[in-house]
Amino acid sequence: MRYDVMIIGAGPGGIFSAYELAEKHPELKIAVFETGHTLEKRKCPIDGKKIKSCINCPTCAIMNGFGGAGAFSDGKYNITNDFGGTLYEYIGRDKAIELMEYVDDINCKYGGASTKMYSTAGTSFKKICMQNKLTLLDASVRHLGTDINYIVLGNLYNELKDKVDFYFDTPVDRIDKLEDGYCVRCAKGLFEGKYCIISVGRSGSKWMEHVCEDLGIETSSNRVDLGVRVEIPAVIFDDITDELYESKIVYRTEKFEDNVRTFCMNPHGIVVNENTNGIVTVNGHSFEDESRKTDNTNFALLVSKHFSLPFKDSNGYGESIARLSNMLGGGVIVQRFGDLERGRRSTEKRILECTVQPTLAATPGDLSLVLPKRILDGIIEMIYALDKIAPGVANDDTLLYGVEVKFYNMEVKLDENLMTKHEGLYVIGDGSGVTHSLSHASASGVYVAQHIAASL
């Protein structure tokens, strides 16, 4: 079977490449290969009753399938160059924002129009943050919410399914370079194409490493973010989340001059497990639907760890720390801030008596046995700094879940068109190490599609 364009991975990057190509060039023969299932077949077996924790399914319904890792996410599309990736370093700041706005228009067209766009422009919180040694980063954020995000993805699939050949439950084994394109090998056979776009996200990182090795593509890797997810009564952060929804706040610690930052804020949301290659870490969601909102808000506090030579395996370091928490707690550990400060573990009884009701059934324990001191000290300092702009964050009953790890894919060496040294072979989205977010990954998909279209 021969195609014009073969796309590997049906996450936001792959979907937006396919969408752009199919819309603008309906004459093209396009294939999308995806390890996971179709959207409606993606179902995580954890129901909180019979199955309470991850059973390591052969294909993770949360991370793989149409919609990628973003399918059940909170659907926060941040339009900014300040975080979410470094796409602007390749394509320029204006182009990156233009494409993120273009993606937003498409999301609105396919079901997201009723959702709210929040912005930091002109907010008084910027000054309040500065006065308390905190920095509020600039961004606009479209909050689709998990429910509307799912609807948008369903509508995009309906739009694409007759224009693109989708191969679900089809992990690509390897890619070979041909004289006039590429050959993709998978259980369903051999497929050839002139162009190949790889968009395999975080879950495809190990596979991506092999592809780079096989094809002699240079890579580099030196960063991992570690921390905890904080859960507080929503009312404590309402002033900020009502106006901004998601605020990215950075604090420079006094002790070590490390940067600690808030990440993935979920007002009235829930804390969830995340499984990456069999390691259970923590994450968060929230819903647009009023009936699914909770009384709690959660967000991560993360510290970036950059390594220098000779150590190269930053993700391996993050995985080891996550494994340690899995070893001690059988999964995610939860601890009251008051217990952490008093140097004692949390117990079932203390969590039960807690005024903040946990939204995730995690194992009460001691995060100081898991996280390196320097990282934990930074997180504690930041909790007190946040307490100044939102009194109550440093309450004894504030819940900390750990560990939250933000793994970064190794960075693949790409040119300004996101193309590898091999003509016609592109790497986009989180799998490239260039992006770490829905909007950047989607924008990179559109960008590459437009580059291919221009070179046809």
Ligand SMILES: Cc1cc2nc3c(=O)[nH]c(=O)nc-3n(C[C@H](O)[C@H](O)[C@H](O)COP(=O)(O)OP(=O)(O)OC[C@H]3O[C@@H](n4cnc5c(N)ncnc54)[C@H](O)[C@@H]3O)c2cc1C
């Ligand atoms: C729980 C959760 C919540 C999140 N919330 C947000 C949020 O609110 N806002 C935000 O900006 N970001 C969020 N993120 C991150 C966001 O989902 C990712 O940045 C985004 O999905 C990256 O898109 P992508 O297309 O690059 O990769 P992915 O979405 O990871 O998609 C890659 C796809 O490739 C497939 N694949 C992998 N290897 C192969 C192979 N060998 N052959 C075939 N297919 C393969 C995978 O199955 C997957 O479906 C969240 C992530 C998670 C897990």
